[in-house]
Amino acid sequence: MSRIVMKFGGTSVADLDRIRNVAARVKREVDAGNQVAVVVSAMAGTTNQLVKWCQDLSPLHDAREYDTVVATGEQVTIGLTAIALQAVGVEARSWQGWQVPIRTDNAHGKARVEEIDGTELIARMEQGQVPVVAGFQGIEPGRNRVTTLGRGGSDLSAVALAAALKADRCDIYTDVDGVYTTDPRIVPRARKLERISYEEMLELASVGAKVLQTRSVELAMKARVRVQVLSSFEDKPGSLVVDEDEIMEKPIVSGIAYSRDEAKVTLRRVPDRPGVAARVFGPLSEANVNVDMIVQNVGADGTTDMTFTVGKADLPRARDILERGKAEVGFEALLADDNVAKISVVGIGMRTHAGVASSMFGALAEKGINIQVISTSEIKVSVLVPADYTELAVRALHTVYGLDA
Amino acid sequence: MSRIVMKFGGTSVADLDRIRNVAARVKREVDAGNQVAVVVSAMAGTTNQLVKWCQDLSPLHDAREYDTVVATGEQVTIGLTAIALQAVGVEARSWQGWQVPIRTDNAHGKARVEEIDGTELIARMEQGQVPVVAGFQGIEPGRNRVTTLGRGGSDLSAVALAAALKADRCDIYTDVDGVYTTDPRIVPRARKLERISYEEMLELASVGAKVLQTRSVELAMKARVRVQVLSSFEDKPGSLVVDEDEIMEKPIVSGIAYSRDEAKVTLRRVPDRPGVAARVFGPLSEANVNVDMIVQNVGADGTTDMTFTVGKADLPRARDILERGKAEVGFEALLADDNVAKISVVGIGMRTHAGVASSMFGALAEKGINIQVISTSEIKVSVLVPADYTELAVRALHTVYGLDA
Numbered sequence: 001m002s003r004i005v006m007k008f009g010g011t012s013v014a015d016l017d018r019i020r021n022v023a024a025r026v027k028r029e030v031d032a033g034n035q036v037a038v039v040v041s042a043m044a045g046t047t048n049q050l051v052k053w054c055q056d057l058s059p060l061h062d063a064r065e066y067d068t069v070v071a072t073g074e075q076v077t078i079g080l081t082a083i084a085l086q087a088v089g090v091e092a093r094s095w096q097g098w099q100v101p102i103r104t105d106n107a108h109g110k111a112r113v114e115e116i117d118g119t120e121l122i123a124r125m126e127q128g129q130v131p132v133v134a135g136f137q138g139i140e141p142g143r144n145r146v147t148t149l150g151r152g153g154s155d156l157s158a159v160a161l162a163a164a165l166k167a168d169r170c171d172i173y174t175d176v177d178g179v180y181t182t183d184p185r186i187v188p189r190a191r192k193l194e195r196i197s198y199e200e201m202l203e204l205a206s207v208g209a210k211v212l213q214t215r216s217v218e219l220a221m222k223a224r225v226r227v228q229v230l231s232s233f234e235d236k237p238g239s240l241v242v243d244e245d246e247i248m249e250k251p252i253v254s255g256i257a258y259s260r261d262e263a264k265v266t267l268r269r270v271p272d273r274p275g276v277a278a279r280v281f282g283p284l285s286e287a288n289v290n291v292d293m294i295v296q297n298v299g300a301d302g303t304t305d306m307t308f309t310v311g312k313a314d315l316p317r318a319r320d321i322l323e324r325g326k327a328e329v330g331f332e333a334l335l336a337d338d339n340v341a342k343i344s345v346v347g348i349g350m351r352t353h354a355g356v357a358s359s360m361f362g363a364l365a366e367k368g369i370n371i372q373v374i375s376t377s378e379i380k381v382s383v384l385v386p387a388d389y390t391e392l393a394v395r396a397l398h399t400v401y402g403l404d405a
Numbered sequence: 406m407s408r409i410v411m412k413f414g415g416t417s418v419a420d421l422d423r424i425r426n427v428a429a430r431v432k433r434e435v436d437a438g439n440q441v442a443v444v445v446s447a448m449a450g451t452t453n454q455l456v457k458w459c460q461d462l463s464p465l466h467d468a469r470e471y472d473t474v475v476a477t478g479e480q481v482t483i484g485l486t487a488i489a490l491q492a493v494g495v496e497a498r499s500w501q502g503w504q505v506p507i508r509t510d511n512a513h514g515k516a517r518v519e520e521i522d523g524t525e526l527i528a529r530m531e532q533g534q535v536p537v538v539a540g541f542q543g544i545e546p547g548r549n550r551v552t553t554l555g556r557g558g559s560d561l562s563a564v565a566l567a568a569a570l571k572a573d574r575c576d577i578y579t580d581v582d583g584v585y586t587t588d589p590r591i592v593p594r595a596r597k598l599e600r601i602s603y604e605e606m607l608e609l610a611s612v613g614a615k616v617l618q619t620r621s622v623e624l625a626m627k628a629r630v631r632v633q634v635l636s637s638f639e640d641k642p643g644s645l646v647v648d649e650d651e652i653m654e655k656p657i658v659s660g661i662a663y664s665r666d667e668a669k670v671t672l673r674r675v676p677d678r679p680g681v682a683a684r685v686f687g688p689l690s691e692a693n694v695n696v697d698m699i700v701q702n703v704g705a706d707g708t709t710d711m712t713f714t715v716g717k718a719d720l721p722r723a724r725d726i727l728e729r730g731k732a733e734v735g736f737e738a739l740l741a742d743d744n745v746a747k748i749s750v751v752g753i754g755m756r757t758h759a760g761v762a763s764s765m766f767g768a769l770a771e772k773g774i775n776i777q778v779i780s781t782s783e784i785k786v787s788v789l790v791p792a793d794y795t796e797l798a799v800r801a802l803h804t805v806y807g808l809d810a
Contacts (some may be wrong), residue, residue, distance in 0.1 A: 057425070062491055066484070075480070079459070082473075086463065093469075099549050
């Protein structure tokens, strides 16, 4: 007997047939003797429609009312899923965030889960009932208003619930069947990873392998929830995201990720004196502009060129902020380039193996790809290259590290 | 300064433009210095879609899950309406049934409102905030599950809220602009009634003038809530449903109603002995078949013909129940006719005026309309006629009682 949280995303509950399919999958786990809790998203397309209505009525709408409106998407799905489960003989009951309760902070529209009281749900699971819990929503500290967790928050709900229920596993059913060594659309010979560590998953997710929402992986790592990513349309095992200790053979490189969502900013001839970095990055941080890679080289004449990346969508705002601070910082020119791609090589084995970065640079050089920026962490090496070279770079690296199937 | 509850039905909030129109109307009342609470239904079509999903998944679905699903319709509207109000500068907040709370009994799918705690809402209205309350929904005694009041329940929510808030008036905005002396589609010269008593409204509503849900009128009468029915698309006063004492000139006849929703059942040669009526109507009542008009004439040979009406939809069930009890009751034959119409003349002045019934029979006789069944109450005379004569009968009576505009 295992206790499992099964989470189904929007495409997995897009219509009544798919909801019946979800019920059949849940029934199979129940019939196998497992205790099951289900977390569902809104039916595909619903949330977008609800968000659009709020936007159209007022671009600066009240986030509390936005939450009231968009939380209905999941509420519909939990009721329908409970009905579908009952129709195949599985005892089930729907739970909205406030009913569990799933307590969050007050940040409407992007709330954080603070505490889930799992007592009642555990008691019912032990009696054979399947709780069907609304993803993406909770209740604020005043206990009267509904909150939502921000887009993709249903993954987070599922992991948080799995932690609260002390579940053996959190199965995330989605439209891909697992985590791959890289994007199979670019490298057809990409392999599905049987196991991957939380840290690797975080690096892969945050740099572009969009399978699991980053915050949900962070939470899984913190709460030590074993997460399985698998397809709701096919019937085969997925990828298990687990603690490093559960992985016997630690690969030097587990996967190659890429992102075309960043833009490069270079400040030319910045005076090389103490405090200048704070004057550049302080105002960006205050304006909620996330800065990722940063490189700085000391020049010969007491000035330096400073290069960093920001999200593409943030580039106009970043440029505006920096230009306004030009006199104070004292740089000569601002150059921006949003035609770049970040390519990353990720693997926990890097911690104990040298030479990963240099073989990366070698492989790229061999293909004639110019590296613009380099940044490294314990389990990742990232480079910025011209966007046109994305596929070529990913394919070359996938082969070099022996990842081809 | 008045305190007003404004209720908008599904067609009045069918899309964003209409919701903006609702916001404009509410703003006008607020700007005039009134305290306003708003009750809204689901956007037109939404509830039908949600009900259909539940039905399609399982015809015998769990009513608690049905309530979870269908209550979302109103939840969407309250959020959007609050956003629309804020956009035109009116301070507003949405309230779901459980948030108010609107306490109901446990009868999921057709719950009755038991108590509304208006304390918090009154406090906020006194500070200038407009509560936007979800119609049609509440919370069951266990305080954890959402209930709905049954179709048309938003009118009931509005009246119950008006009572709880001690409102001066409950304005029901709908797609007709008031209560008419009869159906204007049949009698183009039908007049809008400025005022009508609760009792008259009940008789008119229950016999076919479908403007206000019957239960909401009963509640208004009991709680003495003044109700105004008016159009959300035109800008003119509607009809006021009030206590008889507020009506100075009590009309002998206020309106002519009709219903083609009933069927006539006749039991031929029923033995005329004590207890026979109980044996006929007891089983029907147990099966929730509503019986309306009942007439019985004693015959010469110790038997009687018994005639009554049931809802058309209930006829097959009623026939089945009666045929099964044939031996026990001892009737000779069951005749049924669903091609009948009930025509009613309604007016509180009847209480003190004789001759209304006889002028009705005279007017129908003059047009060659055969009366099949007659039933009377304090403020109503109803007759059953062949359905083909409906329009002719309504028009003749409308003229006879001087109701033509």
